[in-house]
Amino acid sequence: MLSWREHPEAGREAYEAAVWYADRELGLAVRFAHELQECLLLIREWPGSARLHREVERTPPIRSKRVNGFPYRIVYLVQSDEVVVIAYAHERRRPGYWSHRLDG
Numbered sequence: 001m002l003s004w005r006e007h008p009e010a011g012r013e014a015y016e017a018a019v020w021y022a023d024r025e026l027g028l029a030v031r032f033a034h035e036l037q038e039c040l041l042l043i044r045e046w047p048g049s050a051r052l053h054r055e056v057e058r059t060p061p062i063r064s065k066r067v068n069g070f071p072y073r074i075v076y077l078v079q080s081d082e083v084v085v086i087a088y089a090h091e092r093r094r095p096g097y098w099s100h101r102l103d104g
Contacts, residue, residue, distance in 0.1 A: 002044045002078070006085035007101045013088040017072065035067050036088070039074055047078045058102070062086070 006014075014036060022029035043050060043065055050065035053075060064073040067088075075087040075098060087098035 001041075002047055002081055002083050004040060004044055004083040004085065007087070007098075009098070009101060010085045010087050017088060017090070032067075032070055035069055036072075036074070039065055039067050040083075040085075043074060043076060044083055047076075047083055050074075050076075062102075064089070066091075 018029045018032055021032045047063070050063040053062035053064050060077045060079060062075060062077050064075045066073050071091040073089050073091060074085060075089050076083050076085045078084070086101050089098060
């Protein structure tokens, strides 16, 4: 299983989304956190199985995996033996808003 890290802005996105769900219903926040963790486990075990992100072509390729039950995708790339999470992107917000994170 690959190790992983996340861009600092991605970490804030996940936190803010969990807070938003907690404000609606505590159980939703817990379920959201669980589904993120499950998705990350799958990505770390099979990093090449998620779909290629079609709006950004680069090497290494950008991939995204949908979070079950929520309108979020985990956007990531694999560098060496590590998964790098670029964004926890809401599916109905600005596409590619996170692309500036690839520069750093």
